[in-house]
Amino acid sequence: xxxxxxxxxxxxxxxxxxxxxxxxxxxxxxxxxxxxxxxxxxxxxxxxxxxxxxxxxxxxxxxxxxxxxxxxxxxxxxxxxxxxxxxxxxxxxxxxxxxxxxxxxxxxxxxxxxxxxxxxxxxxxxxxxxxxxxxxxxxxxxxxxxxxxxxxxxxxxxxxxxxxxxxxxxxx
Amino acid sequence: xxxxxxxxxxxxxxxxxxxxxxxxxxxxxxxxxxxxxxxxxxxxxxxxxxxxxxxxxxxxxxxxxxxxxxxxxxxxxxxxxxxxxxxxxxxxxxxxxxxxxxxxxxxxxxxxxxxxxxxxxxxxxxxxxxxxxxxxxxxxxxxxxxxxxxxxxxxxxxxxxxxxxxx
Numbered sequence: 001x002x003x004x005x006x007x008x009x010x011x012x013x014x015x016x017x018x019x020x021x022x023x024x025x026x027x028x029x030x031x032x033x034x035x036x037x038x039x040x041x042x043x044x045x046x047x048x049x050x051x052x053x054x055x056x057x058x059x060x061x062x063x064x065x066x067x068x069x070x071x072x073x074x075x076x077x078x079x080x081x082x083x084x085x086x087x088x089x090x091x092x093x094x095x096x097x098x099x100x101x102x103x104x105x106x107x108x109x110x111x112x113x114x115x116x117x118x119x120x121x122x123x124x125x126x127x128x129x130x131x132x133x134x135x136x137x138x139x140x141x142x143x144x145x146x147x148x149x150x151x152x153x154x155x156x157x158x159x160x161x162x163x164x165x166x167x168x169x170x171x172x
Numbered sequence: 173x174x175x176x177x178x179x180x181x182x183x184x185x186x187x188x189x190x191x192x193x194x195x196x197x198x199x200x201x202x203x204x205x206x207x208x209x210x211x212x213x214x215x216x217x218x219x220x221x222x223x224x225x226x227x228x229x230x231x232x233x234x235x236x237x238x239x240x241x242x243x244x245x246x247x248x249x250x251x252x253x254x255x256x257x258x259x260x261x262x263x264x265x266x267x268x269x270x271x272x273x274x275x276x277x278x279x280x281x282x283x284x285x286x287x288x289x290x291x292x293x294x295x296x297x298x299x300x301x302x303x304x305x306x307x308x309x310x311x312x313x314x315x316x317x318x319x320x321x322x323x324x325x326x327x328x329x330x331x332x333x334x335x336x337x338x339x
Contacts, residue, residue: 108219126194
């Protein structure tokens with residue numbers, strides 16, 4: 001793969017790779033560093049990239065593996081708290097998140113890593129189930145199960161918050 | 173609206189296709205107001221839409237720098253080659269001209285300087301001899317004139333002595 005092919009096939013994926021890294025690492029700067037690092041690694045191995053059929057899936061899988069390594073390293077070094085599940089927001093935090101879309105993003109960020117990665121690959125990037133299975137190294141059935149769980153959790157949270165808002169408004 | 177409700181249920185079960193999901197996204201993001209019962213899900217699809225527009229600031233700057241390294245190498249190589257070629261051309265133009273000296277002897281070009289010098293020396297000697305031989309009659313005439321002049325001078329001295337004695 002020459003530099004022109006590299007730029008059109010790999011560098012054009014940078015935004016997708018950045019979003020995937022940001023979703024996994026939950027940090028903008030760390031995500032940008034990860035994209036830079038992966039681009040450099042792929043550039044060094046560009047001669048072997050011609051043999052790859054689905055460059056996008058291959059590159060996203062490489063990015064996921066790189067982020068998993070980073071997360072493991074951060075856990076070992078004590079920089080990252082253990083994976084957390086849904087966190088209940090107190091009334092102050094709820095008023096802080098008046099922006100509903102922003103609130104949904106927070107809810108997705110609080111999902112377990114695999115679930116938030118899968119829901120974003122599907123609903124943000126529009127990837128096929130088979131591609132997500134390849135990237136996450138799990139079966140297509142497992143992808144569908146995790147996707148369903150992630151969506152159900154978000155739905156429950158949205159409905160529960162909606163109910164809470166309605167009750168609060170009714171009491172007033 | 174029944175269709176949207178059905179699609180939503182399938183969506184949350186993870187059973188929709190990409191085309192069906194696009195239909196839902198279209199429904200929730202392209203219009204300002206949706207049916208009241210769907211309003212609660214609007215933020216979900218707007219969030220996905222907003223995230224899709226998020227871009228990295230400078231994700232490829234380092235790798236682009238790497239790509240330009242070989243270009244800089246070739247620019248330098250061509251520059252240095254050009255300078256070297258110009259220097260060589262200047263030296264070649266100003267080189268000592270004797271390298272191109274030659275002689276024409278009997279209509280033939282002679283590049284061997286030793287042969288040419290030897291040939292010239294022989295010819296010059298021949299000319300010298302010819303000149304010497306040609307001047308010999310003139311030298312004889314000079315000697316004759318000198319002898320005549322000296323005999324006349326002797327005659328004058330003799331006559332002067334005789335006059336002094338007579339006086």
